[in-house]
Amino acid sequence: MSMSHGVGRGMGGGGGGGGWAGLRGMRRDRTVLKQTIKKGTTRRILSFARPYRKILALFMGAVVLDAVVSAINPLILRALIDKGILGKNQGLVVDLALLVAALAIFDAGLSLLERRVSASIGEGLIFDMRAKVFRHIQSMPVAFFSRTQTGALISRLNNDVLGAQQAFTDLLSNVVGNIVLVSIILATMFVLSWQITLVALILLPLFLIPARRVGQRLGHMMREGYNLNADMNIVMNERFNVSGAMLVKLYGRPESEAESFESQAGLVRDIGVAQATYSRVFFICLTLTASLATAFAYGFGGIAAINGEIQVGTLVALTAYLARLYGPLTQLSTMQLDVMTTLVSFERLFEVLDLEPMIKEATPSREVPAGPVAVTFDHVSFSYPTAEEVSLASLESVATLDQSRSGEVIHDVSFSVAPGTLTALVGPSGAGKTTLSALLARLYDATEGVIALNGVPVPDVSFESLRDTIGVVTQDPHLFHATLRENLIYARPDATEDEIHQALDDAQIRKLVLSLPQGLETVVGERGYRLSGGEKQRVALARLLLKAPRVVVLDEATAHLDAESEAAVQLALNETLSGRTSLVIAHRLSTIRHADQILVIDAGRVVQQGTHQSLMAAGGLYSELYETQFSAQETSGDDSLK
Numbered sequence: 001m002s003m004s005h006g007v008g009r010g011m012g013g014g015g016g017g018g019g020w021a022g023l024r025g026m027r028r029d030r031t032v033l034k035q036t037i038k039k040g041t042t043r044r045i046l047s048f049a050r051p052y053r054k055i056l057a058l059f060m061g062a063v064v065l066d067a068v069v070s071a072i073n074p075l076i077l078r079a080l081i082d083k084g085i086l087g088k089n090q091g092l093v094v095d096l097a098l099l100v101a102a103l104a105i106f107d108a109g110l111s112l113l114e115r116r117v118s119a120s121i122g123e124g125l126i127f128d129m130r131a132k133v134f135r136h137i138q139s140m141p142v143a144f145f146s147r148t149q150t151g152a153l154i155s156r157l158n159n160d161v162l163g164a165q166q167a168f169t170d171l172l173s174n175v176v177g178n179i180v181l182v183s184i185i186l187a188t189m190f191v192l193s194w195q196i197t198l199v200a201l202i203l204l205p206l207f208l209i210p211a212r213r214v215g216q217r218l219g220h221m222m223r224e225g226y227n228l229n230a231d232m233n234i235v236m237n238e239r240f241n242v243s244g245a246m247l248v249k250l251y252g253r254p255e256s257e258a259e260s261f262e263s264q265a266g267l268v269r270d271i272g273v274a275q276a277t278y279s280r281v282f283f284i285c286l287t288l289t290a291s292l293a294t295a296f297a298y299g300f301g302g303i304a305a306i307n308g309e310i311q312v313g314t315l316v317a318l319t320a321y322l323a324r325l326y327g328p329l330t331q332l333s334t335m336q337l338d339v340m341t342t343l344v345s346f347e348r349l350f351e352v353l354d355l356e357p358m359i360k361e362a363t364p365s366r367e368v369p370a371g372p373v374a375v376t377f378d379h380v381s382f383s384y385p386t387a388e389e390v391s392l393a394s395l396e397s398v399a400t401l402d403q404s405r406s407g408e409v410i411h412d413v414s415f416s417v418a419p420g421t422l423t424a425l426v427g428p429s430g431a432g433k434t435t436l437s438a439l440l441a442r443l444y445d446a447t448e449g450v451i452a453l454n455g456v457p458v459p460d461v462s463f464e465s466l467r468d469t470i471g472v473v474t475q476d477p478h479l480f481h482a483t484l485r486e487n488l489i490y491a492r493p494d495a496t497e498d499e500i501h502q503a504l505d506d507a508q509i510r511k512l513v514l515s516l517p518q519g520l521e522t523v524v525g526e527r528g529y530r531l532s533g534g535e536k537q538r539v540a541l542a543r544l545l546l547k548a549p550r551v552v553v554l555d556e557a558t559a560h561l562d563a564e565s566e567a568a569v570q571l572a573l574n575e576t577l578s579g580r581t582s583l584v585i586a587h588r589l590s591t592i593r594h595a596d597q598i599l600v601i602d603a604g605r606v607v608q609q610g611t612h613q614s615l616m617a618a619g620g621l622y623s624e625l626y627e628t629q630f631s632a633q634e635t636s637g638d639d640s641l642k
């Protein structure tokens with residue numbers, strides 16, 4: 001916003017958008033005033049502004065100059081009337097007209113410069129902040145994301161960054177510009193006629209007091225309005241995504257859904273009406289006070305002019321100044337609110353930036369030694385971290401974080417996987433299989449014990465080496481909203497066309513991909529929705545095969561497949577996995593009969609260990625699980641597997 005508009009509006013226009021400028025501050029949530037800002041926040045904010053200090057100085061210069069220029073006009077008017085018109089000096093009139101024109105052109109250029117400069121500072125700051133917060137959030141462990149509401153995070157990246165940005169442009173230009181302008185105007189008015197100025201200012205408290213009241217009420221309404229809107233949005237979000245819409249169709253009563261939505265939308269409507277009314281009250285206060293002040297000035301000034309105490313031009317100039325005074329004054333009166341809002345935004349960002357990632361890369365870090373990899377778990381115990389350790393209360397929309405531990409889910413687990421062999425993890429649901437695989441990939445750090453790759457403890461391995469060494473297909477694989485090709489080469493950006501096709505072939509998904517109208521360029525929708533569960537899983541497998549890591553972890557990677565394609569994928573996997581160290585989690589025991597080693601996990605412990613034959617011979621949990629599944633398969637006539 002250019003200052004000539006920023007400060008010129010207010011009440012100069014009389015109608016239209018006039019007093020709304022001052023409302024910006026009022027719209028903020030007044031509760032921010034009750035918050036205490038940590039020491040050092042301001043200094044930290046300044047450190048963000050440091051790279052911009054030269055351009056910031058230029059900006060401030062322009063703002064001040066702009067304020068000065070827009071304060072000059074009434075003085076020219078005064079000279080025009082007193083010296084030019086009343087003095088019948090045509091030359092002076094022409095000169096003054098030219099001066100006004102020149103100033104207008106100068107001001108136009110100035111406001112353009114100002115906008116350009118403020119935009120590049122503001123956008124630059126937004127960029128710096130966003131980039132920094134994004135990088136930081138990415139460095140957070142998975143535990144953080146499983147606790148944090150995505151919406152709250154996105155809002156940090158959007159709203160608070162935007163809020164913080166305003167400090168440097170809107171707020172700075174408004175505060176500095178308005179202070180300069182108000183001081184110039186008041187000083188000039190006092191010099192012109194201190195008596196009339198005093199009379200006009202008597203009315204000021206009359207305006208400021210109700211303005212504050214209304215502002216408070218309005219802030220309250222705003223907050224309520226935000227909440228009501230948010231509630232309404234939540235309903236829409238929940239009902240209008242695919243799964244929600246399906247649920248309503250299958251079980252819901254659309255009529256009652258519509259009714260409950262309408263009652264919420266109705267509240268939004270009511271608060272909207274109340275807000276509009278209050279805003280208008282505020283605006284009326286502003287215009288009324290200014291008009292009354294003008295009336296005072298007319299009355300006292302007119303009489304003074306008749307008595308020859310002041311000149312006509314001076315009186316005209318004074319009333320012109322009065323018209324320009326109230327807008328900036330309003331903005332200044334709500335400034336505290338703006339400043340606090342901005343500080344709070346910054347603080348909320350700093351809060352995220354200060355959150356230390358729980359999983360940090362070791363310095364100095366080590367590489368996993370070349371060649372086939374041996375995996376060892378040595379007396380490993382683990383409990384999931386508490387919310388307090390990984391997240392922020394404000395990101396979870398709860399007042400205090402849960403501090404209770406989940407309890408130990410892995411107890412003293414030891415086993416080793418020889419290089420190039422296949423180890424299967426089986427066991428009941430909730431036993432801790434996925435947790436073990438997450439520990440290996442260092443999504444979490446073990447609470448006790450050591451997990452090592454070729455003798456190097458996982459926490460000592462560099463992130464890059466760890467990612468290169470271990471490939472995981474998770475229980476519920478994710479595909480980005482992008483083309484199949486992009487999803488595939490995410491694991492290896494330099495993969496050749498042949499390699500891609502080979503991987504698709506091996507994962508038994510090539511035929512399907514090629515049958516799609518756009519083949520590899522097909523965009524897989526949000527959460528890969530256009531693919532069936534089994535297809536998605538095979539794409540994820542192809543992605544893993546493309547990456548060809550030395551250690552492969554498959555978490556129920558074939559769970560969604562029907563018996564036939566599972567057998568096919570199994571065959572392909574046997575080929576591809578040979579020579580790699582593999583950890584395969586499976587519910588269907590038929591798929592892991594050939595494993596070199598089978599670990600039976602129950603309630604976080606390894607309860608049995610051996611090959612299929614030895615475990616079957618030994619009896620116990622494994623043979624029980626196997627018998628149950630086998631008889632189930634018998635009855636369903638599904639025994640096509642080897």
Ligand SMILES: Nc1ncnc2c1ncn2[C@@H]1O[C@H](COP(=O)(O)OP(=O)(O)OP(=O)(O)O)[C@@H](O)[C@H]1O
Nearest residue numbers: 146384406409428429430431432433434435436475
């Ligand atoms: N993020 C988490 N925070 C706290 N507890 C968790 C978390 N994830 C899993 N758990 C708990 O840890 C235990 C082991 O879970 P895990 O996912 O490892 O089981 P699983 O053996 O993979 O089961 P399934 O066969 O059903 O996939 C469970 O009791 C589960 O409730």
Ligand SMILES: [Mg+2]
Nearest residue numbers: 433434435475
């Ligand atoms: Mg699991």
